[in-house]
Amino acid sequence: MRTRIVALATALLLAPATVASTGAAQAAPGSGTAGPTPDRIELPRGWQPEGITTDGQKLYVGSLATGAILRANPRTGTTSVLPRSATGKPAVGVEADRRRGVIWVAGGEAGEIRAQSAASGRVLATYPLPTAMRFVNDLVVTRDAVYATDSMNQELAVVRLDGKQVPASGPAELLPLTGDLVYGAGFNANGIVASGGYLVLVQSAKGLLFRVDPLTGDTEQIDLGGYLVTNGDGLEIDGDRLYVVRNRDNLIAVVDLAADLLSREVTDELTSDDVDVPTTVALLRGSLYAVNARFGNPSPATADYWITRLDAPRG
Structure with missing residues (x-):
């Protein structure tokens, strides 16, 4: 890794x-078309x-x-x-939040989540994690909270949301990850998305996908039929279709998820x-x-x- x-x-x-x-390409002068x-x-x-x-x-x-x-x-x-x-500190994962007009930023080894203005980039609020070896890697915004992965600690960082205001700066909550996910050597939880009331994250070190209960932190491994998302990094979701970026492999795996998110069919690899x-x-x-x-x-x-x-x- x-x-x-x-x-x-x-x-x-x-x-x-x-x-x-x-x-x-630019439109020809007077053409009226892009x-x-x-x-x-x-x-x-x-x-x-x-x-x-x-x-x-x-x-x-x-x-x-x-x-x-x-x-x-x-x-x-x-x-x-x-x-x-x-900011002088890394911007790792980023997530646009149109409701609040901000870009949420995962701060990597800075060990924090930031809310920055989508217009100017000004830092509006900062949510640090407790002092430890941290790598806040990626995040997703739901109606109720921002959830961020920590690739070095088996827990999610959480910022609770209420209405259209950006919450005041303060420590992020920690949600331990339990169940099937077990951290190992290298980078662990990385990309994260939300679907159907659950979260989905990829474990880079082992090439596995997990469904996460955002209330309890309980994880269940998604059945990939033996397919490994080796070097899995960022995720993007569109309905029941999940895109898994496999960085060092220079490709994007296309995964069609079942309704319960626990089984799948890998339908393509884009490069x-x-x-x-x-x-x-x-x-x-x-x-x-x-x-x-x-x-x-x-x-x-x-x-x-x-x-x-x-x-x-x-x-």
Whole structure:
């Protein structure tokens, strides 16, 4: 398993900028029609992305290097950095919350969850976990709470929600994970989504999926029929279809879940010559947007990074 701890001393201070994607087609003058959706959206050099999310219109990508958040227009390929978003602490998983106008951020080894303005990136509230070896990896927002995985401790971090206001800063609750999930060496709980009153998470180290009761923390392994989601990272869900990003394998497993989420059929594996260690995906208008973390690159602070668009399966 890869090491995802980022040395903040090498972080770049990324100023607000606008970048045009190479290959982003533009409409001909006077044509009145938009060009085709770009298949690749360039990110600033040295961005070091990990998480990607969508508010239904735009894409948002966090930076491991600085904690900054970038907004991308998938129709044009243009990007801009939210001007007040850099925190000096990692942005790992990110989740758009249209109801509250925020981007929820998993803080990695900083051991916290952050709520940041989707307009400016300003930190509105911080929810630290108790002092310990932590890696807050990914998160999901439900009507009642924000749930975040900790890849090093067998528990979820929880921020309770009530109405449209962002809760005041304060310690996150901890929900122990019991049942079938057993942590081992390497990264454990990673990507997380919500469906049908349950949570679904992937255990990277063992290549397994689990259904989680958000009230009790009880976990049940999802029957994959012997298929392992090796190097499982970010998850995306669309009805009963689950997308599992397998980073080092450079592919996305397509899993059709049963109604109880406990059994499945793996129907496809998506890939592209343009992916390079994808970590998470966002589903928007029939397309999957995969962010390429390029883990193992010898010069991450000066490397090129980008988002790759893939067609989502139909039916």
